[in-house]
Amino acid sequence: MTSPMDRGPSSAPPLLLTSLASAGLGDGRGDLECVRESRGAPTEWGGVYAQLVRLTGPWRIELALGDAHTDLPSCRQEAGEFPGGWTSRHRWNDLDVVQVVAASPQPPGVVRELFLRSGSDREVSVVLTSRFSPYLFPVLVEGIRPVELVAETLPDSLSIRHLGFALRASSTVGSDRTLRDGRPWLGDKYHGPMDEIATVHTVRLAPGKTAEIRWQICGGLGRDLEASLSEVGVRARPAKDVAALRASDDLRWTASTPELHFPDAPELEAGYRSARAGLRRLYSAPDASMVGLVAGYPWYSAIWSRDLAVMLPALLWLGDFDWVARSLRSVFRFQSRRNVELLAGEPGELPMQLAPGPIFLYGTSDSTLRFPAVVEQMHRHTGDLTAVRDWAGSVHRIVEWGVARTDLATGLLRHGGEAEEIGLATAGLARIRYGIDSPDTTIWDSADRREHALDVQVLWWETLRSAARLLGHATDPDRGSTCEARAARLITTIRAKYLWPEQEYLYDSLRDGAPVARVRPNALRAVSAGFFDPGTARGVVRRAARADLTTEWGVRSLSADDPGYDPGAYHEGQVWTIATAWAAEAAFYAGDPDAGVGLLRTIVHRYEAEGGLANECYRGDRPEAFNSCYLLGFSVAPFLSLLFERLWGIYVDGVERSVRIVPRFPDRWTSASIRHLRVVDGYLDLSWSPGRLVVRWIGNGPLTVDVGSGPRSVPAREETALELPRPPET
Amino acid sequence: MADLRVSSVLRLATEAVGLGWDFGLETLEALAWVARTVQASVYISDSLVRTDKGFRFALANPPLRIGAFSSLRVLVEGVPIPPEQVRVRLTPAGPWKVSSEFGTEHPLELQAGSGIEFDTDWPIEAKSGPVRIRLELQNIAIPPLVWMEFRETPREIPTP
Numbered sequence: 001m002t003s004p005m006d007r008g009p010s011s012a013p014p015l016l017l018t019s020l021a022s023a024g025l026g027d028g029r030g031d032l033e034c035v036r037e038s039r040g041a042p043t044e045w046g047g048v049y050a051q052l053v054r055l056t057g058p059w060r061i062e063l064a065l066g067d068a069h070t071d072l073p074s075c076r077q078e079a080g081e082f083p084g085g086w087t088s089r090h091r092w093n094d095l096d097v098v099q100v101v102a103a104s105p106q107p108p109g110v111v112r113e114l115f116l117r118s119g120s121d122r123e124v125s126v127v128l129t130s131r132f133s134p135y136l137f138p139v140l141v142e143g144i145r146p147v148e149l150v151a152e153t154l155p156d157s158l159s160i161r162h163l164g165f166a167l168r169a170s171s172t173v174g175s176d177r178t179l180r181d182g183r184p185w186l187g188d189k190y191h192g193p194m195d196e197i198a199t200v201h202t203v204r205l206a207p208g209k210t211a212e213i214r215w216q217i218c219g220g221l222g223r224d225l226e227a228s229l230s231e232v233g234v235r236a237r238p239a240k241d242v243a244a245l246r247a248s249d250d251l252r253w254t255a256s257t258p259e260l261h262f263p264d265a266p267e268l269e270a271g272y273r274s275a276r277a278g279l280r281r282l283y284s285a286p287d288a289s290m291v292g293l294v295a296g297y298p299w300y301s302a303i304w305s306r307d308l309a310v311m312l313p314a315l316l317w318l319g320d321f322d323w324v325a326r327s328l329r330s331v332f333r334f335q336s337r338r339n340v341e342l343l344a345g346e347p348g349e350l351p352m353q354l355a356p357g358p359i360f361l362y363g364t365s366d367s368t369l370r371f372p373a374v375v376e377q378m379h380r381h382t383g384d385l386t387a388v389r390d391w392a393g394s395v396h397r398i399v400e401w402g403v404a405r406t407d408l409a410t411g412l413l414r415h416g417g418e419a420e421e422i423g424l425a426t427a428g429l430a431r432i433r434y435g436i437d438s439p440d441t442t443i444w445d446s447a448d449r450r451e452h453a454l455d456v457q458v459l460w461w462e463t464l465r466s467a468a469r470l471l472g473h474a475t476d477p478d479r480g481s482t483c484e485a486r487a488a489r490l491i492t493t494i495r496a497k498y499l500w501p502e503q504e505y506l507y508d509s510l511r512d513g514a515p516v517a518r519v520r521p522n523a524l525r526a527v528s529a530g531f532f533d534p535g536t537a538r539g540v541v542r543r544a545a546r547a548d549l550t551t552e553w554g555v556r557s558l559s560a561d562d563p564g565y566d567p568g569a570y571h572e573g574q575v576w577t578i579a580t581a582w583a584a585e586a587a588f589y590a591g592d593p594d595a596g597v598g599l600l601r602t603i604v605h606r607y608e609a610e611g612g613l614a615n616e617c618y619r620g621d622r623p624e625a626f627n628s629c630y631l632l633g634f635s636v637a638p639f640l641s642l643l644f645e646r647l648w649g650i651y652v653d654g655v656e657r658s659v660r661i662v663p664r665f666p667d668r669w670t671s672a673s674i675r676h677l678r679v680v681d682g683y684l685d686l687s688w689s690p691g692r693l694v695v696r697w698i699g700n701g702p703l704t705v706d707v708g709s710g711p712r713s714v715p716a717r718e719e720t721a722l723e724l725p726r727p728p729e730t
Numbered sequence: 731m732a733d734l735r736v737s738s739v740l741r742l743a744t745e746a747v748g749l750g751w752d753f754g755l756e757t758l759e760a761l762a763w764v765a766r767t768v769q770a771s772v773y774i775s776d777s778l779v780r781t782d783k784g785f786r787f788a789l790a791n792p793p794l795r796i797g798a799f800s801s802l803r804v805l806v807e808g809v810p811i812p813p814e815q816v817r818v819r820l821t822p823a824g825p826w827k828v829s830s831e832f833g834t835e836h837p838l839e840l841q842a843g844s845g846i847e848f849d850t851d852w853p854i855e856a857k858s859g860p861v862r863i864r865l866e867l868q869n870i871a872i873p874p875l876v877w878m879e880f881r882e883t884p885r886e887i888p889t890p
Contacts, residue, residue: 039797040870041839057843135842137767143796145843147771163763193790195843337752340745343761357760358753431881432773434794438874446872570872627797627871 013611014630015086016297017101019246020285021108021220022050024101025298028079030072030088032101032110033058038299039627040568045298047132048167049139050108051220051286052294052302052355055167057133057145059217061112064127065093072099084250085243094119095126095205102243104236107168107228108286109218113239116212118205126205130171130215131198136162138355139301149194153178153187156234158197164357166226167219170234172212175199214238221356224287250280257318258677260643264669265597271604272643274612275636279314282633283323287356289333291326296616296632303354305331306443307633309370310578314637316381317644319678324378331371332394334360344418348401364441365405365415368398369459376466383654383680385473392474395467399483402460407452410497411489412510413460416440416450443578444522444557444571452510454498455522458529461490473655491531498526504539519549519559521579524586537590544583545595553623554602555579560620567620570627575618577603581638588646593664596646603639648672654680658704658711661695663688663724679703682716693722778863778884784850785884787863788821792844793878798837798870802829804850805864811852821845834870859883 014034015026025046027034033046047056062071070092079088085102098115118124137146146162153159157170158178178185179198203211216236219225236242257276262268282293284303293315294300295307308327315324334354336345344363345351351360352367372395379388405414418441440448442456464487471480498506500515506523507515524544527537544550548561554575558565565573584599607614614635616628644650649662659679665672670689677684682699695714697703702713707722714720750758777788802818804811813830818838822845832838840846854861864879 038841039795039872040837041796041798041841043796043841133843138764140764141768141794143792143794143840143842143844144768144771145791146767147790163766164760165763334753338748340749342742342745343749357763358757359760359764360757430769432769432878433880434768434772434876434878436794436874436876446874566873568871572873 013613014298015081015101016281016613016631017086017103017110018281018283019103019105019108019242020283021105021287022048022103022110022218023297023301024048024103024110026086026101028086030074030076030079030090030099031058031060032056032112033060034298036298036630037626047135048110048217048219049301050167050218051224052284053138053165053220054135054301055109055217055219057135059110059112059130059132061099061114061215062129062131063092063095063097064129065095065124068093069127072097082243084245084247085239095124100239100243102239102246104216104218104242105246105285106232107216107218107225108220109167109216111214111216111236111239111242113212113214115210116203116205117210118207120205121207123207124205126203127176128201128203128213129198130169130201131196132169132217133196134160134162134167134194136160136165136167136219138165138357138359139299140353140355140359142299147193148191150189150191151180151194151197152189158187158199160194160197161222164222165220166222167217168225168229168234169197169199169215169217170236171199171201171216172214172235173201173203175201220286224356253280253320256320256676256678259675261671261673261675262669263671264666265601267604267608268597268600268643268647271600271607271639274604274607275614275639276318277612278607278614278631278636279311279318279633279640281631282311290330290354290356290358291323292330292354293327293633296629296634298629300629300632303330304367305350305352305354306364306367306370309367309374311633311637312374313377313645314640316377317641317677319676321378321382321678324374325382328371328375328378330354334358335394335397336362346401346404348397348399350398363418364445365413365418366442366456366459368401369413369456369463371395372398372466372470373462376469379470379473380654381652381679383657385655388470389474392467392470392476395463395470396476396479396483398463399467402463403486406460410452410493411486412452412457412493414451415442415453415456416448442522444520446569447557447571449509449516449522450511453522454494454506454508455525457490457494458525458531461487461494461529461531464490494526494531498523499536503543505543506540518562518564519543520557521549521555521576521582524582527586528582528589530589534591537586538592541583541586541590541592541595544586550583551575551620551623552602553606553618555583555599556620557617565620567622568626570617573620574626575620575623576616577606577614577632577635578638581642585638585642585646588642588649588664591664593647593666596642596664597666600639600642600647603635606635644674644677648674648686650677652679656704657701658706659684660706660708661686661693662708663693691724691726693724695720695722772878773880776882776885778861778880778882779887780854780856780884781849781887784815784852785854785861786847786849788848789846791842792840792846793865793867793876795867795869795872795876796841796844797872798839799832799867799876800834800837800870801832801866801868802838803866804829804848804852805866806852806854807862808864811850815851817849819847821847837870838867854884856886 015028017024026032046058075090075092088099090097096117100113151160157168292303295304334351336349343361350368352364464483468480468483508518509516548559587595613631615625616632619626651660673687685696687694709725774788816829817826819826867876
């Protein structure tokens with residue numbers, strides 16, 4: 001038997017099983033163990049996660065017959081996912097073993113089941129050892145594994161706790177003995193460090209009969225675990241039943257989302273299905289009051305607000321209005337009402353990260369600014385204004401937070417220093433202090449982009465514009481007008497200060513009043529926001545497409561010609577799929593759909609190469625994932641949104657019961673269609689051919705549709721053909 | 731320092747009341763779990779010991795970040811110890827390495843639960859009271875420096 005650290009990282013796509021409240025991570029070789037390069041070094045991420053708490057490290061099962069023994073990876077014959085779960089077949093010493101694994105939402109955890117059958121003509125006894133390393137800490141601070149655990153055996157399970165976090169391990173076959181750190185343990189209460197727990201079980205196999213054994217490790221917050229177990233019991237349900245429930249939920253969810261057809265680009269269709277399935281895996285409802293999507297796996301398996309805000313627009317296009325509304329409520333529930341220096345919170349600010357407990361902290365410059373536009377978009381897609389006053393109030397608190405960070409002379413939002421503030425606030429408190437000298441907290445948070453990064457200004461403008469619209473709906477015109485005036489002033493400033501004529505590009509930031517002349521893809525956000533005339537927009541897009549920034553596998557976080565470029569540095573040269581999506585969006589905006597579709601294809605090629613997962617980032621000098629979560633919402637959600645917003649060119653204004661549709665398909669395309677696009681209180685089917693759009697609206701009353709030639713009323717339950725105007729020459 | 735500590739504690743108390751009022755007492759409890767774990771799970775309390783040549787101490791987990799580190803510095807009262815005078819090993823039984831050996835090609839690799847022992851040739855005065863030790867680590871994939879600091883009175887090496 002070889003440990004996974006010795007075996008090294010698997011070249012196969014990792015195993016990722018998720019439920020709404022748990023996850024099981026493995027390498028697909030037979031156990032829940034998974035070595036991945038992380039931050040430059042191999043790291044073990046396998047095990048069980050529940051309620052955004054890492055319950056265990058690697059979880060392995062060994063088999064013994066007499067003196068011979070093996071582990072599941074060593075005797076694996078085949079393995080693969082099935083709807084809702086994963087299964088593997090093993091053969092060893094005349095023994096056939098089928099394993100089924102599934103992630104369970106209630107109680108949150110993972111169920112593993114073995115079906116064993118012997119080829120012997122007499123009864124044999126198989127000894128099975130289940131080993132795991134307890135962790136019991138949220139994946140909040142990377143690299144911390146608690147050193148103080150409390151363990152005891154209960155009549156029906158093994159209990160391990162660390163402060164308020166807890167796990168229970170149980171099996172359907174009682175254990176002959178338990179080992180703690182390799183030594184026999186009677187199960188009396190133990191308090192102290194613990195590397196490994198193992199339970200040993202004997203299963204007797206009668207000739208020709210199949211025997212089974214099922215383990216479950218579940219947990220999260222101790223108080224929630226007890227409530228969950230008192231409701232459903234400790235005994236695990238069969239893994240196939242758990243998987244079937246997940247599969248049924250997934251099927252229902254998928255059926256409620258739109259179907260897209262691109263006969264001229266079938267790879268984009270496949271990319272859509274892949275990204276949609278990836279996003280679904282990130283759905284998370286870790287406790288009764290917290291809903292969202294985790295940022296990614298393996299090490300961003302928490303609800304990060306920045307990532308959530310990037311994902312929610314895609315959910316609106318997929319029609320999951322309810323999940324968006326619940327996610328927004330989960331985040332806004334923790335909108336800071338006062339200065340909380342220890343958590344770096346300021347009045348109006350939204351948390352950077354959320355986990356059950358509730359555990360949350362603030363302290364980024366951009367997370368908060370991403371939400372007003374999502375709130376506004378939710379109102380546009382649903383057309384529901386019943387709670388708009390409350391939402392407008394919350395969004396206006398964000399405006400006030402932003403105004404407090406605004407440079408009076410320029411109207412530009414100032415960022416940086418957030419992490420330093422936490423350090424200062426805690427300076428006198430703790431005997432042991434920690435820190436990361438990260439002076440800035442934008443989306444490229446390991447890069448110093450102070451004081452006025454252009455993409456942060458775009459977010460500030462989107463905040464002001466969204467607030468103005470929401471305040472308008474909430475009949476608060478005075479504050480709405482103020483926001484509009486601030487937004488207009490901001491555009492003027494950006495146009496005056498960020499143009500970089502020598503590069504035909506846009507400066508990355510301003511510091512001490514001087515431009516920061518670095519070529520980063522973040523500047524493309526200002527193009528997509530529509531701040532610049534078409535000529536300038538096309539020039540910026542062309543500049544971004546040059547080889548120093550754009551590679552065959554995506555767009556770099558910094559130009560390779562920059563003196564600070566490092567192909568292995570997270571935000572100083574690595575390729576990010578989200579940056580590729582930014583470039584695609586800007587290309588569509590600038591009137592270059594061929595370039596836009598080309599960049600979307602680049603993203604799809606990564607999905608294909610990664611077996612349906614979507615890496616966070618790649619080295620800047622070769623198409624190799626490095627320091628990268630293997631599934632990140634950033635890498636799937638923007639791609640999904642782009643298909644609707646930019647390729648199809650759809651803008652929904654449900655408040656006015658209207659939709660604008662200006663497709664931007666490449667010239668040679670002959671057809672495209674969408675079925676079951678949720679809008680307001682109904683669904684749209686769209687069928688495009690050159691010069692013509694057929695609309696079928698299934699809703700209450702007519703819908704106004706504008707294809708660029710003026711609004712047109714489309715009656716419900718009828719097909720309406722609309723002639724498309726010729727696109728303007730660009 | 732004492733003034734700073736008192737004012738920090740007062741601010742903590744004030745902010746805690748505010749957080750509890752705004753988001754419920756469960757919030758305070760849960761945030762305390764995280765703070766207590768981070769405080770207790772990295773530096774091994776009382777592991778700072780004077781030795782014949784210098785001092786040694788130990789960590790039970792990496793400070794804040796995992797991964798590959800191309801450099802490691804230890805500072806005493808703000809003074810950096812030359813890297814050839816610092817040795818490091820992963821517990822329980824890794825080989826000792828001199829910190830000057832670390833670089834991009836030969837980084838120090840740390841993951842969750844990696845215990846680390848430090849041994850230095852940097853004498854600190856006997857019975858001098860608490861000493862401020864600072865560690866600085868440079869990750870190869872994420873540029874910003876990671877640091878931790880603790881202040882403790884070193885124990886004398888037990889005589890056999």
